[in-house]
Amino acid sequence: MIKDVVCTFCGNACDDIEFEGDYGRNLCPVGEAKFARKERIKTPMINGKEVSYDEAIEKAAEILKSSKRPLLYGWSSTVNEAIRLGVIIAEKLGGIYDQCSSVCHAPTTLAMIEQGIVGGTLGQAKNRADVVVFWGCNPVEAHPRHPTRYSVMARGFLTRGRSDRRVIVVDVRKTPTAYLATDFYMIKPNSDFAIFTALRSIVNGHEEAVPDRVGGLKKEELIELAKTLESAKYGLVFFGLGVTHTRGHERNVEAVIKLVQDLNKKTRYILQPMRGHFNVVGSGEVPAWEVGFEYAIDFSRGYARFSPGEFTAVEALIRGDCDAAMIVASDPVAHFPKKAVERLKKIPVIQIDPHPNLTTKIADVVIPTAIVGIEAEGTIYRMDGVPLRVKKIKDTNYPTDVEIMEKLLEKIVR
Amino acid sequence: MGGGNLTIVIKPKREFEVCVEAEIVPGKTDFKVYLGKEVVPIEELFYVENIDDGEDRILLQGDFSRVKWIGKSMKGGEIIVEGNAGMHLGSFMEGGRIIVKGNADDWIGGMMKGGEIIVEGNAGNRIGCNYWGESKGMEGGKIIVKGNAGNYVGEKMCGGEIIIEGDAGDFIGTEMKDGRIVIKGKAGYTGWDMKGGEILVGDCELSPSFVKEGEVFKGDVNVKGNGSVKILKIN
Amino acid sequence: MTSILIKNGIVVDPEQNINGEKMDIYIKDGKIVDECKADKVIDANGMTVVAGGIDIHAHIAGPKVNAGRAMRPEDMKHVRMKSGKFRCAMGGVLLTCPSIGYEYARMGYTTAIEPATPTLYAIHTHEELDSIPIIDKAALPLFGNWHLTFKFAAEKDVEKMKSFVAWAIERAKGYGIKVVNPGGVEAWMYGKNVHSLNECIPGFEATPAEVLTTLMKASIELNLPHKVHVHCNNLGVPGSAETTAETIELAKKIGEYCLHITHIQFNSYTGDTWKNMGSGAEELAKLINDNPVTVDMGQVIFGHTTTMTADGPFEFALFKLAKSKWINKDVEIETGGGIVPITYRAKSAVNAVQWATGLEFGLLVDPDKIVISTDFPNGGPFTSYPYIITLLMSKKFREKEIEEKGVNNYIEKATSLLSIETERTFYDIVKMTRTTPARILGLKNKGNLKVGADADVAIYPFNCNDMPDYERILKALENPAYTIKDGEIVVKDGEIVSENWGKTFWVKAKEQSEVIEEELESVFKYYTVSRGNYGVREEWIRRAEAIRV
Known part of the structure; x- marks a missing residue:
């Protein structure tokens, strides 16, 4: 039996999985799906024809080197060691490094640039929190073990579990998570910003600035919610794509950060984004220490320039700001807007991934690799930034992402 | 501050592979033109014509929606963009005037x-x-x-x-x-x-x-x- | 590996009592040797040859440092070097990993210690240390707000504390014991702070004094090369000088050397409000000189910077004061942290006192007991060490800076700086940047040029026996003729010419984790990381070097 295996599906990165052959104890249903056998890309390909790894890497290097500005995108489902090499490759090529955050939690980074963030580890939910808020997120479906392992029912050093906690869910519909709540507030879609700000006005003693209704909630309900928030000894707000990907985007996050800052003048509060992929945090941390920024980085001048909305993958594709792309462990064809996908179809695309997906169909060069966390080890960061080492639990003939990146870098600086 | 006494007329020659960055400002003819990671001579991408008319002006004819940083840190003179303008138009500008007849992209x-x-x-x-x-x-x-x-x-x-x-x-x-x-x-x-x-x-x-x-x-x-x-x- | 002869240099090595003697130094296989056949000869005639500099306290790696970078693109956008033969180097005051390695080497520094890593995040800290080129490094894990520390301190159980320290240092692949505002960060989890050494830490029967005392005893009994490295309680507020003096008293009671007080400047203010705050440096310098403690400066540099510390409640107070952005991180039951950008202004009375206080320490404390630091990035950039050294070496330069920067004349009333005539000799400076930090860290092969020492050498283009004026000193210190790391020339005339990868030191103390097995089991029952996944394995580190004690 292999113990303490880290699940490489969601940002929970549960590290208590025990493997007995193909059976993983403690896995949740989505984790099980991740570890279940899936279709693989069998061999490297150039324009659909099977080739050797050397030929595929040579061709990839040739495409990247002859490009005026290649886009290197993906990264949130591989290990930091591969990401680091990817950042260096982007630097040496004079290309763009961007990662999956730019279509999920990048608003959190932008809000942090403006305000910082009052944060903590998931252990704070478990050990200290007596008020836990889920705002625009639905862990029961997206991060299934979150409520039992960290937040709702979890017992900790200074808490006895569910009975010690008031759980508040704020969402536009009654999600499965809402059924776990002490209080559920149904709000109008796209009104998060206004509600956060109204709550902040109340917390700061300015009820007079709040209209009778905000975002579908009556003023009395807002005052009641503000009182509940203030009643915490140690409160924690989890927020998800319902906050970052609705009207307001990073300003929604900034608004909740400012609310939490002001709550800290009365009691203790922290905030935690519910990050999706298991290493989406690492794909921002690594470039930050290597070149200073988390995403949307252009190296065309020989140094790093940060410009979200310009050097983010979707915008760079739509504006025609890149003329080749390398996609690592991601499927932009499935997830990007139509105009961005159209551009991808026009330019040479290299794909590095264990599994075939829609991007495989348009890729000129396809390089299959070992599955991180099953066939390859390395470092990843949980949603709260806690670093974990994912394990190799099965042998494989596929090369790892790190090995491919090393070879590619060698060919590029040669 | 521009100090030029010409009208410079600039027109794109061809479709760009990627967006162009060029800090085009009046009174300056030696600005760099970036095409992705390459610095290219302006003539490679644009027709440039100088008209000695005593003006301190730049006339951008055609589509400049994929040209960024037009008029960056400009201190005087005039830029007229007859079509659309790309990102970062007139960023850090200190003086002078920019007129865009068409649309402008983000960050003006x-x-x-x-x-x-x-x-x-x-x-x-x-x-x-x-x-x-x-x-x-x-x-x-x-x-x-x-x-x-x-x-x-x-x-x-x-x-x-x-x-x-x-x-x-x-x-x-x-x-x-x-x-x-x-x-x-x-x-x-x-x-x-x-x-x-x-x-x-x-x-x-x-x-x-x-x-x-x-x-x-x-x-x-x-x-x-x-x-x-x-x-x-x-x- | 090439062998090098540094010919006719003027050598300064306080460890060997060598003060400005013309000598030849031989290097082979990364070490200083007696004599060898040299592949390369460096003509160091008229130049000063010293060991590579050592920074005992600089926040250079880990989650806190990186969060600071991510929060401040306006600082990170500064370009120090374009990508080419080497990596692109970015950052203004905060720096990327490549920048950190290059900038230290460009000053003739070859070792730096990251002084605050939560063990839970140690993997991250080591990933960043591994990305810093050239220099040797090490990390100090945080102990001052661990629940287990409080428990063993309350029980005054040195045996268990020893086992816990050895266990956690091994897990973190750390180098020693770091304590930040003991008890204060736990109090911050309740929105509070602790304000004296003798008050109870919320939820525990222990006091900060007991935490410090038990840890100091444990550090002695474990024979750690570097003893307890403390960021005192009450940092950064008027009246902190008193707490610092009391902390020194605790070490005095133990009777042997076991305490390094870090960034002493930030903990040395008198008065009870910001209006009447003054410097306690004169009194504290006497105490330091008379007692078995060492310190580093924590010098403030005028300009903007980003403060970052495990002292969560301090950063919250600073956030309210500065009204700027604020990052906070509460880390399980181990520690916390905060980040706030600030600007030190010469014209501000408070900032001027801070500036002057750091210099007072640099001029008044015995050079065998003080190390130059800015507590990077809290006081300012480490790249200003040449500037600080020049201030310490020249009263004329100090006067010029006060005049030109318009330093608030409140320093005349609140500090003794203006009346200090001392000008540090270069011999003193070599102590304060090489010999003393190496001794405090217990790094025998560093900070000196003895046969067998690591071949980390800096050659500055001036003659220390015939000191030039301050302008030329500053220029020479900023542009070493050569920096040699592990026997390889990495810098020539102030520019990077080659890149190698330094070691990461960690301490393997005698571990008896069975003594604390019950406590560890109870911790991991509720931790969010399994015991098997907690910590760092040696093979994950690029070039780990264990020091066994």
Whole structure:
């Protein structure tokens, strides 16, 4: 039996999985799906024809080197060691490094640039929190073990579990998570910003600035919610794509950060984004220490320039700001807007991934690799930034992402 | 400051593989032209014609929607963009005038200190804003957009004036400290964390952190701000 | 590996009592040797040859440092070097990993210690240390707010504390014991702070004094090469000088050397409000000189910077004062942290006192007991060490800076700086940047040029026996003729010419984790990381070097 295996599906990165052959104890249903056998890309390909790894890497290097500005995108489902090499490759090529955050939690980074963030580890939910808020997120479906392992029912050093906690869910519909709540507030879609700000006005003693209704909630309900928030000894707000990907985007996050800052003048509060992929945090941390920024980085001048909305993958594709792309462990064809996908179809695309997906169909060069966390080890960061080492639990003939990146870098600086 | 005495006419020669970056300013002919990672001679991408007419002017003919940083840090003279203009038009501008006959992309007049930008069509997001992490947005000068504007207008603005004759998106005058924003049409969220300055808007969704005082709304209460928002529809 | 002869240099090595003697130094296989056949000869005639500099306290790696970078693109956008033969180097005051390695080497520094890593995040800290080129490094894990520390301190159980320290240092692949505001960060979890050494830490029967005393005893009994490295309680507020003096008293009671007080400047203010705050440096310098403690400066540099510390409640107070952005991180039951950008202004009375206080320490404390630091990035950039050294060496330069920067004249009343005539000799400076930090860290092969020492050498283009004026000193210190790391020339005339990868030191103390097995089991029952996944394995580190004690 292999113990303490880290699940490489969601940002929970549960590290208590025990493997007995193909059976993983403690896995949740989505984790099980991740570890279940899936279709693989069998061999490297150039324009659909099977080739050797050397030929595929040579061709990839040739495409990247002859490009005026290649886009290197993906990264949130591989290990930091591969990401680091990817950042260096982007630097040496004079290309763009961007990662999956730019279509999920990048608003959190932008809000942090403006305000910082009052944060903590998931252990704070478990050990200290007596008020836990889920705002625009639905862990029961997206991060299934979150409520039992960290937040709702979890017992900790200074808490006895569910009975010690008031759980508040704020969402536009009654999600499965809402059924776990002490209080559920149904709000109008796209009104998060206004509600956060109204709550902040109340917390700061300015009820007079709040209209009778905000975002579908009556003023009395807002005052009641503000009182509940203030009643915490140690409160924690989890927020998800319902906050970052609705009207307001990073300003929604900034608004909740400012609310939490002001709550800290009365009691203790922290905030935690519910990050999706298991290493989406690492794909921002690594470039930050290597070149200073988390995403949307252009190296065309020989140094790093940060410009979200310009050097983010979707915008760079739509504006025609890149003329080749390398996609690592991601499927932009499935997830990007139509105009961005159209551009991808026009330019040479290299794909590095264990599994075939829609991007495989348009890729000129396809390089299959070992599955991180099953066939390859390395470092990843949980949603709260806690670093974990994912394990190799099965042998494989596929090369790892790190090995491919090393070879590619060698060919590029040669 | 430009000091030139010519009109320089610049026209694209061909389709660009990727967007071009060129800090085109009046009175300067030695600006670099970046095509992705390559620095290319201007003639490779553009026809350039100098007309000795005593003017201090640049005339951009054709489509410049994929040319960024036109008029960056410009100090005087005039740029006329006859078609559309790319991102970062007139950023850090200190003086002179830029006229865009078509539309402008995101980030016009970013952190500008003086001069004038007139866009006759529509403009994108982040007009007169601060760049990432910087503490001051537009400090002086004037931006006029005759069509509609995108999201984020005049963030952390410390002076100068922005006039949008059509509608604007969300977040008008966020953390504004001074200066004036006029939106003749409708806007989304307006005035958040405003510390000072003035916003006039046809209609908007006011941040729920303002208190009515006579004709105007004052706020933002959460930052003990002294900004004023006047909503023309109501008053 | 090439062998090098540094010919006719003027050598300064306080460890060997060598003060400005013309000598030849031989290098082979990364070490200083007696004599060898040299592949390369460096003509060091008229130049000063010293060991590579050692920074005992600089926040250079880990989650806190990186969060600071991510929060401040306006600082990170500064370009120090374009990508080419070497990596692109970015950052203004905060720096990327490549910049950190290059900038230290460009000053003739070859070792730096990251002084605050939560063990839970140690993997991250080591990933960043591994990305810093050239220099040797090590990390100090945080102990001052661990629940287990409080438990063993309350029980005054040195045996268990020893086992816990050895266990956690091994897990973190750390180098020693770091304590930040003991008890204060736990109090911050309740929105509070602790304000004296003798008050109870919320939820525990222990006091900060007991935490410090038990840890100091454990560090002695474990024979750690570097003893307890303390960021005192009450940091950064008027009246902190008193707490610092009391902390020194605790070490005095133990009777042998076991305490390094870090960034002493930030903990040395008198008065009870910001209006009457003054410098306690004169009194504290006497105490330091008379007692078995060492310190580093924590010098403030005028300009903007980003403060970052595990002292969560301090950063919250600073956030309210500076009204700027604020990052906070509460880390399980181990520690916390905060980040706030600030600007030190010469014209501000408070900032001027801070500036002067750091210099007072640099001029008044015995050079065998003080190390130059800015507590990077809290006081300012480490790249200003040449500037600080020049201030310490020249009263004229100090006077010029006060005049030109318009330093608030409140320093005349609140500090003794203006009356200090001392000008540090270069011999003193070599102590304060090489010999003393190496001794405090217990790094025998560092900070000196003895046969067998690591071949980390800096050659500055001036003659220390014939000191030039301060302008030339500053220029020479900023542009070493050569920096040699592990026997390889990495810098020539102030520019990077080659890049190698330094070691990461960690301490393997005698571990008896069975003594604390019950406590560890109870911790991991509720931790969010399994015991098997907690910590760092040696093979994950690029070039780990264990020091066994």
